[in-house]
Amino acid sequence: MRKLAGFLLLMMFSLGSVASAQVSPSTIDALFSKFASARDPGCAVLVIKDGKAVFRKGYGVAELPEKIGPETNFRLASVTKQFTAMAIMLLVRDGKLRYEERLTGIFPEFPAYGKAITIRQMLNHTSGLIDYEDIMAKQYAGVPDEKIPQIKDAGVLDVLKQQTTTRFAPGTRWEYSNSGYVLLAMVVEKRSGMSFGDFLRERIFKPAGMTHTIAYEKGKNEVAHRAYGHTLDGAGWRETDQSSTSATLGDGGVYSSLEDLEKWDQALAEHTLLSAKEMEPALTSATEANGAPLRKLDGSLAPLYGFGWFLDAYHGHRRYWHYGETVGFRTAIERFPDDRLTVIVVANRAEVDAPAMAESVAELHFGKR
Secondary structure, rough: HHHHHHHHHHHHHHHHHHHHOOOOOOOHHHHHHHHHOOOOOEEEEEEEEEEEEEEEEEEEEEEEEEEEOOOOOOEEEHHHHHHHHHHHHHHHHHOOOOOOOEEHHHOOOOOOHHHHOEEEHHHHHOOOOOOOOHHHHHHHHOOHHHHHHOOOHHHHHHHHHHOOOOOOOOOOOOOOHHHHHHHHHHHHHHHHOOOOHHHHHHHHHHOOOOOOEOOOOOOOOOOEEOOOOEEEEEEEEEOOOOOOOOOOOOOOOOOHHHHHHHHHHHHHHHHHOOOOHHHHHHHOOEEEOOOOOEEEEOOEEEOOOOOOOOOEEEEOOEEEEEEEEEEEEEEEEEEEEHHHHHEEEOEEEEEOOOOHHHHHHHHHHOOOO
16 A cells, blocks of 8 residues: 555656646736737746746737837846846956955945945845935935936945945845945946946856847947837826936846847856856855844845845745836746746736736646646
């Protein structure tokens, strides 16, 4: 009986694995069919299983009359952070930077509170740096966003120089901060001697074969096959492609497509840029100095976060993921390494819950739907 039970358990596991591998494209398509339109903005979806793209499709339009396809480039928003983190890690590998270096060691003119902030803390959101978006919201309270001048990376540095303290003692709490990733892009420039966009292109995008992915800088480069962001209001769709915070680079300025993001996933899976050992810090969640779980300012448990990746499991499946939200765009990348499954959703309409849509695809593969 014990042998029979073991055999049946093995058969159930095997059947589950086969079912997971046989999710039909039509089943995935049904989840996104509501976005199919000849006039409305939409989204693009990529599913990679066992190293191969098993679903790749666009829905809606990038901008009339251009339909969304695998080549359409979307603003990635905070999904950019994994590229910024990779740039920092490459510099550490090159010996040009250390994770424990202090902010004031790179920017000597930075206020004294920067002496307590390390590169590692900016990478994992434990620096306590005040988010520049919060500072701008107070500075321009009541002013329509279109009336607020766009801030760039150097402007963020200037704003942070005007502060006198952090939100909490660095390393003692966790709070998501775009400021840290803007400064990290500037750290890349300082230590590499290259512009941030050039460094990404030469050290990440080219080696990975991502020939159409760029850090967008208005007036300096152009986005090919560009999707424009939109928001739905009472009068219909309104283009909301740029905001006062859309010109910064390290926290959200990269544009990419399904075609190139497939290559990014491959580069991560095959360790094209960094070895598995060198990637470990990015995939290790931050903790307190004594190893205890980090908490937010309100006392609640912080999410597990490494360098540019959230690390919490989903339905018991190990996961590396990130999402992006900016005016008119929603994005998500979810990698399940043990399942050899990656789901990417990028949208140019603001009401889409990209992480939830990506998770709904993963659930199909896990037999949860």
